[in-house]
Amino acid sequence: MKAIHLPLVTHLHHHDLDPNKNRVPVVYAYQDVKTSKKSNRLGEKLSNLLNIQKNDPTRSNLNDIHEDKANTPTMSPKEDISDRWCDIHGVQEWEGLLDPLHPFLRREIVKYGEFAQATYDALDIDSFSEYCGSCMYNSHKLFDKLGLNKSGYRVTKYIYAMSQIDMPQWLERSKLTYTWSKDSNWIGFVAVSDDEESRRIGRRDIVVAWRGTVTPSEWYENMQRKLESIGHMDSKVEHGFLSIYTSKCDSTRYNKSSASQQVMKELKTLVEFYKTKGEQVSLTITGHSLGGALALLNAYESAANFPKLPISVISFAAPRVGNIAFRDELYQMGVKILRVTVKQDLVPRMPGIVLNESLQKFDDLTGTLEWIYTHAGTELKLDVRSSPYLKRGFNFIGIHMLETYLHLVDGFVSSTSTFRSNAKRDVALVNKACDMLVDELRIPTCWYQLAHKGLECNSYGRWVRPKRHPEDIPSPTREQLL
Amino acid sequence: MKAIHLPLVTHLHHHDLDPNKNRVPVVYAYQDVKTSKKSNRLGEKLSNLLNIQKNDPTRSNLNDIHEDKANTPTMSPKEDISDRWCDIHGVQEWEGLLDPLHPFLRREIVKYGEFAQATYDALDIDSFSEYCGSCMYNSHKLFDKLGLNKSGYRVTKYIYAMSQIDMPQWLERSKLTYTWSKDSNWIGFVAVSDDEESRRIGRRDIVVAWRGTVTPSEWYENMQRKLESIGHMDSKVEHGFLSIYTSKCDSTRYNKSSASQQVMKELKTLVEFYKTKGEQVSLTITGHSLGGALALLNAYESAANFPKLPISVISFAAPRVGNIAFRDELYQMGVKILRVTVKQDLVPRMPGIVLNESLQKFDDLTGTLEWIYTHAGTELKLDVRSSPYLKRGFNFIGIHMLETYLHLVDGFVSSTSTFRSNAKRDVALVNKACDMLVDELRIPTCWYQLAHKGLECNSYGRWVRPKRHPEDIPSPTREQLL
Numbered sequence: 026m027k028a029i030h031l032p033l034v035t036h037l038h039h040h041d042l043d044p045n046k047n048r049v050p051v052v053y054a055y056q057d058v059k060t061s062k063k064s065n066r067l068g069e070k071l072s073n074l075l076n077i078q079k080n081d082p083t084r085s086n087l088n089d090i091h092e093d094k095a096n097t098p099t100m101s102p103k104e105d106i107s108d109r110w111c112d113i114h115g116v117q118e119w120e121g122l123l124d125p126l127h128p129f130l131r132r133e134i135v136k137y138g139e140f141a142q143a144t145y146d147a148l149d150i151d152s153f154s155e156y157c158g159s160c161m162y163n164s165h166k167l168f169d170k171l172g173l174n175k176s177g178y179r180v181t182k183y184i185y186a187m188s189q190i191d192m193p194q195w196l197e198r199s200k201l202t203y204t205w206s207k208d209s210n211w212i213g214f215v216a217v218s219d220d221e222e223s224r225r226i227g228r229r230d231i232v233v234a235w236r237g238t239v240t241p242s243e244w245y246e247n248m249q250r251k252l253e254s255i256g257h258m259d260s261k262v263e264h265g266f267l268s269i270y271t272s273k274c275d276s277t278r279y280n281k282s283s284a285s286q287q288v289m290k291e292l293k294t295l296v297e298f299y300k301t302k303g304e305q306v307s308l309t310i311t312g313h314s315l316g317g318a319l320a321l322l323n324a325y326e327s328a329a330n331f332p333k334l335p336i337s338v339i340s341f342a343a344p345r346v347g348n349i350a351f352r353d354e355l356y357q358m359g360v361k362i363l364r365v366t367v368k369q370d371l372v373p374r375m376p377g378i379v380l381n382e383s384l385q386k387f388d389d390l391t392g393t394l395e396w397i398y399t400h401a402g403t404e405l406k407l408d409v410r411s412s413p414y415l416k417r418g419f420n421f422i423g424i425h426m427l428e429t430y431l432h433l434v435d436g437f438v439s440s441t442s443t444f445r446s447n448a449k450r451d452v453a454l455v456n457k458a459c460d461m462l463v464d465e466l467r468i469p470t471c472w473y474q475l476a477h478k479g480l481e482c483n484s485y486g487r488w489v490r491p492k493r494h495p496e497d498i499p500s501p502t503r504e505q506l507l
Numbered sequence: 508m509k510a511i512h513l514p515l516v517t518h519l520h521h522h523d524l525d526p527n528k529n530r531v532p533v534v535y536a537y538q539d540v541k542t543s544k545k546s547n548r549l550g551e552k553l554s555n556l557l558n559i560q561k562n563d564p565t566r567s568n569l570n571d572i573h574e575d576k577a578n579t580p581t582m583s584p585k586e587d588i589s590d591r592w593c594d595i596h597g598v599q600e601w602e603g604l605l606d607p608l609h610p611f612l613r614r615e616i617v618k619y620g621e622f623a624q625a626t627y628d629a630l631d632i633d634s635f636s637e638y639c640g641s642c643m644y645n646s647h648k649l650f651d652k653l654g655l656n657k658s659g660y661r662v663t664k665y666i667y668a669m670s671q672i673d674m675p676q677w678l679e680r681s682k683l684t685y686t687w688s689k690d691s692n693w694i695g696f697v698a699v700s701d702d703e704e705s706r707r708i709g710r711r712d713i714v715v716a717w718r719g720t721v722t723p724s725e726w727y728e729n730m731q732r733k734l735e736s737i738g739h740m741d742s743k744v745e746h747g748f749l750s751i752y753t754s755k756c757d758s759t760r761y762n763k764s765s766a767s768q769q770v771m772k773e774l775k776t777l778v779e780f781y782k783t784k785g786e787q788v789s790l791t792i793t794g795h796s797l798g799g800a801l802a803l804l805n806a807y808e809s810a811a812n813f814p815k816l817p818i819s820v821i822s823f824a825a826p827r828v829g830n831i832a833f834r835d836e837l838y839q840m841g842v843k844i845l846r847v848t849v850k851q852d853l854v855p856r857m858p859g860i861v862l863n864e865s866l867q868k869f870d871d872l873t874g875t876l877e878w879i880y881t882h883a884g885t886e887l888k889l890d891v892r893s894s895p896y897l898k899r900g901f902n903f904i905g906i907h908m909l910e911t912y913l914h915l916v917d918g919f920v921s922s923t924s925t926f927r928s929n930a931k932r933d934v935a936l937v938n939k940a941c942d943m944l945v946d947e948l949r950i951p952t953c954w955y956q957l958a959h960k961g962l963e964c965n966s967y968g969r970w971v972r973p974k975r976h977p978e979d980i981p982s983p984t985r986e987q988l989l
Contacts, residue, residue: 099968153949172968453962453970467635467972469960476958478951480935486581486654488935490949 099451101132101435103177107227114307115337115361118403125439126405134365134405135450136176137232137311137339138431143171144213144236144316145427145458151479154490158188158210159499166497167214177222178232182291183499185279186212187272205499209279212236212269213316215291217299228305231295233288233323237316237342237427252348252397255325259350263376263398266318266346278501288323289330296331307335313427314372317343321362321401325351328358337361338402341430344375345398352401362402367433369409370424373400407433411444414452415461423459581933583614583917585659589709596789597819597843600885607921608887616847616887617932618658619714619793619821620913625653626695626718626798627909627940633961636972640670640692641981648979649696659704660714664773665981667761668694669754687981691761694718694751695798697773699781710787710817713777715770715805719798719824719909734830734879737807741832745858745880748800748828760983770805771812778813789817795909796854799825803837803844803883810840819843820884823912826857827880834883844884849915851891852906855882889915894926896934897943905941 106113106129112122113130122130147167149156162170164180188210218230251264273283282290292308299306308327312320317340324338336359343364355362366373376398409415409424412433416423423429435450456462457473480488588595588611594604595612604612629649631638644652646662670692695717705711733746755765764772774790781788790809794802799822806820818841825846837844848855858880891897891906894915898905905911917932938944939955962970 095965095969095971096967097969151951153946153951172964451969464635468970469633469635469962472960472962472970474956474959477956478954480951480954482654483577485578487577487579487933488950488954489577 094449094452097449099449100135101128101449103132103225104129105225106133107225110227110307111335114309114335115363115403116335118361119363123403123405125442126434126437131434131437133226134339134363134434135431137234137309138313138341138365138427138434139173139176140178140216140232140234141237141311141313141316141341142427142431143167143173144211144234145313146171146473148211148236154479155204156493156499157204159205160211161493161497163497164214168216177225178216178218178230180214180216181295182215182287183211184213184215184233184235184284184287185209186269186284187274187277187280206277206279208274208277211499212284212319213288213312215288215295217295223304228307229299231292231306231308233292233308233310233320235310235312235316235319235323237312237314237319255322255347255351256329256354258354260325260347260354262322262347262351263318263345266315266322269315270319270322279499284319285323285326289326292327293330296334307337309337309339311339311341312343313341313430314343314425317341317364318346321346321355324360324362325355325358328355328360332358335359335361337363339363339365340402341365341427342367342370342372342425344372345400347399347401348397349399352399355401363405364400364402365405365407365430365434367407367409367424367430369419371421372425405434405437406440407437409433412436413444414455414463414466416463420459420461423461426455426457426459426461428454428457429459429461576931576934579931581931582617583610583931585614585707586611587707588615589707592709592789593817596791596817597845597885598817600843601845605885605887607924608916608919613916613919615708616821616845616916617913619716619791620795620823620847620909620916621655621658622660622698622714622716623719623793623795623798623823624909624913625649625655626693626716627795628653628955630693630718636961637686638975638981639686641687642693642696643975643979645979646696659707660698660700660712662696662698663777664697664769665693666695666697666715666717666766666769667691668751668766669756669759669762688759688761690756690759693981694766694801695770695794697770697777699777705786710789711781713774713781713788713790715774715790715792715802717792717794717798717801717805719794719796719801737804737829737833738811738836740836742807742829742836744804744829744833745800745827748797748804751797752801752804761981766801767805767808771808774809775812778816789819791819791821793821793823794825795823795912796825796907799823799846800828803828806842806844807833807837807840810837810842814840817841817843819845821845821847822884823847823909824849824852824854824907826854827882829881829883830879831881834881837883845887846882846884847887847889847912847916849889849891849906849912851901853903854907887916887919888922889919891915894918896926896937896945896948898945902941902943905943908937908939908941908943910936910939911941911943 109129111117112119113127113133119130147160147162147170149159149161151157160167160183164183167180168174168176168178185206186209188206188208213233213235216232216234218226218232223229252261253264253267254260255262255267269284271283271285273280273286275281296306296308308331310320310324310327312318317338320338320340321343324336327334328336338360340362364373407430409429410417414432415429432450432452432455436444436448438445452462452466453468453472456468456470458471460470462468477488479490481491483489591611593599594601595609595615601612629642629644629652631641631643633639642649642665646665649662650656650658650660667688669690670688695715698714698716700708700712700714734743735746735749736742737744737749751766753765753767755762755768757763778788778790790813792802792806792809794800799820802820802822803825806818809816810818820842822844846855889912891911892899896914897911914932914934914937918926918930920927934944934948935950935954938950938952940953942952944950959970961972963973965971
């Protein structure tokens with residue numbers, strides 16, 4: 026296995042970081058998301074291609090929807106997997122575990138997916154907030170606030186990425202002049218398993234969860250053009266993803282070091298700490314959509330830095346990231362990748378399927394790009410039509426949502442079976458930020474939001490935006506300031 | 508003054524009440540309201556007509572917006588008006604009190620407007636709720652829940668109207684098969700002043716507040732066709748309004764008696780009760796939009812039944828209701844009408860301005876209708892451009908909203924003055940269900956909504972719709988059942 030010396034960071038020098046010129050990356054999340062007209066039209070054009078029929082004769086009977094599940098636990102039991110953890114972590118490429126899907130593996134996929142989901146649920150997306158683009162809670166409270174206090178992990182570090190990169194508009198940008206940061210967005214976190222969970226899963230597991238975007242329409246068209254070298258070999262990856270991962274700027278508060286540098290420093294600390302204690306350690310990197318792409322870059326860099334560490338990526342709805350050489354180098358370094366996709370989701374087909382309607386040389390480019398970018402790893406392919414709880418019809422945003430993915434994983438038995446009848450995960454979660462659930466379930470659409478959108482009535486009877494609790498106000502760590 | 512024997516009720520027999528055939532009246536309220544494409548186009552066409560310029564050089568300086576008002580009371584003081592109540596109630600047609608607007612009168616207009624606003628704020632508009640179209644709270648808790656506990660009034664009665672009338676789609680209709688009522692919607696309430704408030708205002712004041720609709724696009728086009736006789740003279744009123752007011756059906760739970768019958772029975776009880784005690788009694792009827800039209804019908808019927816009772820209507824954004832004979836009859840019976848309008852609002856111009864784009868004989872009909880329907884009463888005309896807090900540009904829904912009206916009343920000094928600098932009413936209220944406030948105020952749009960749209964996380968971790976508290980479940984009164 027080769028040694029690669031943090032190759033990603035060197036690419037920073039390729040970028041012009043003039044903040045007036047460059048644009049921000051990363052992440053729209055929950056809003057009453059409206060698919061743009063353009064992507065609607067696109068959706069219509071593509072729905073045949075994706076085999077979506079409005080009236081699907083194979084659709085399950087809806088009667089079982091009314092079954093009262095309100096008083097059952099929302100999760101499958103956590104089994105002791107300590108003697109099988111290597112297989113479940115993918116050492117054998119999940120051979121024999123995916124179809125049918127092994128219950129132990131299903132439970133672990135959902136666990137990691139919920140860490141990725143936390144990066145959406147805790148993001149401040151209120152453009153009138155001075156903390157727009159930050160996490161609403163400090164790292165010690167995050168899991169408590171999101172109901173993940175029984176996850177068996179604790180957050181050790183938040184990661185920030187530049188939001189002023191030469192990219193299309195992704196950032197959560199406050200409309201105010203004074204904000205916590207004009208340059209950065211919260212892009213993820215590092216967490217580590219506690220003693221009890223470590224016993225259950227047979228090793229100390231370090232997790233990196235990368236935040237993505239749920240409105241891909243802004244970026245997919247810009248993500249199929251520019252491959253850029255990474256490392257010292259022939260590996261190339263999409264310029265935009267790399268840019269988010271590696272950009273930094275001395276004049277910022279949160280990105281004097283890049284996301285790459287922040288995460289690698291934390292991983293080094295944690296790996297050394299637990300290795301010194303003689304523990305078995307693993308690294309699991311997760312992310313949805315754009316976050317899945319960042320997970321792959323992070324895995325590449327981690328494998329180069331920790332040659333003997335078992336490293337897996339569990340990605341959801343991730344686009345293609347690099348060329349064949351990049352994929353092969355990941356394989357050579359032993360990175361295991363489980364790529365969860367939904368058949369009807371367009372994002373995992375990018376880049377490589379030409380979605381830019383303005384593109385003239387349609388056929389030429391389709392052919393070319395299809396061969397340039399390639400997926401890496403093992404695919405777990407889901408189908409929205411398998412779930413009796415989901416609406417039919419083409420819903421570009423809803424199909425791409427991570428909660429839709431987690432619902433489908435929870436119900437997946439095998440590629441030839443119907444939805445798991447004893448799936449326990451709360452179906453209501455699917456509609457958090459979209460309109461995917463059938464009416465019979467009576468779940469409002471886009472329901473995941475604060476009372477009065479965060480306004481509170483004060484003692485004078487005025488509706489005001491409360492000040493954020495001081496301990497939840499983001500503040501740079503020492504290394505971010507130095 | 509003539510005696511008219513409940514003429515409105517007799518019109519019921521003109522209607523075919525087959526519930527499968529007829530449609531529902533009354534009321535869309537808070538939702539993330541989207542103006543239809545049609546009304547958007549219409550809006551563009553009409554914005555010139557309405558003198559709306561995007562860049563208005565007379566616009567006030569926005570600097571004073573940043574002044575911190577968070578710690579001031581939200582209301583002007585309530586003055587003792589006991590020796591002037593007749594004037595403020597309109598006995599002299601508000602002569603000399605409107606321009607400039609007398610502070611005592613302004614305070615009273617806002618008070619009545621907030622009763623009308625309560626009919627929106629407490630309406631269950633969740634189409635997945637089995638109580639959709641009902642009031643969320645029982646009548647004893649309504650004012651407490653809405654922060655009106657210091658209003659000095661108590662609710663004595665809820666009013667219901669048929670929702671299955673031969674009319675365009677207005678109803679709040681549940682998507683469920685089992686609902687509290689398939690036939691009725693909550694359409695308003697009767698309230699009466701308590702002893703302390705009665706001392707302040709110089710008499711026992713009975714209020715009727717009628718609920719309207721905030722999405723007029725569905726109904727305005729259908730409200731300019733059909734005049735129908737009312738009473739025994741030449742008076743005619745719009746068929747649709749009368750239909751809502753007078754329809755009943757023996758097979759329903761809440762409308763065995765019509766809205767008209769329900770309200771008149773309650774008024775009779777209250778007026779007799781307080782008259783017997785030797786008190787001076789007044790009746791004030793209020794409503795917004797469609798509710799303003801119902802207020803006028805209710806005033807007409809009340810005047811016929813209580814010939815000596817001082818009766819005023821304070822309406823907001825009300826359309827024209829009837830012909831000249833109807834207006835004159837109201838005047839003859841002594842009904843005083845204060846009609847609050849906003850210059851840029853289209854609804855007070857209906858019927859009579861042809862808004863139906865499909866109508867071919869544009870000019871002919873405009874002329875005709877303009878003369879058939881006429882407004883009644885004294886107008887207090889507001890202008891959205893007077894407020895430095897409101898966005899410019901044509902926002903069909905936002906301009907029509909009752910909260911926008913109440914904001915403009917609160918700031919109105921005179922037709923030649925700028926916005927009142929010491930206006931205290933909470934500006935944030937304007938954006939409850941629209942997007943009218945300038946960005947500098949940092950108030951989210953359409954913010955008036957429950958946390959998680961009413962879903963709650965139960966002890967099993969599931970997001971469920973909580974059962975409505977038994978005392979808030981609507982139940983028919985004895986007379987509704989008999």
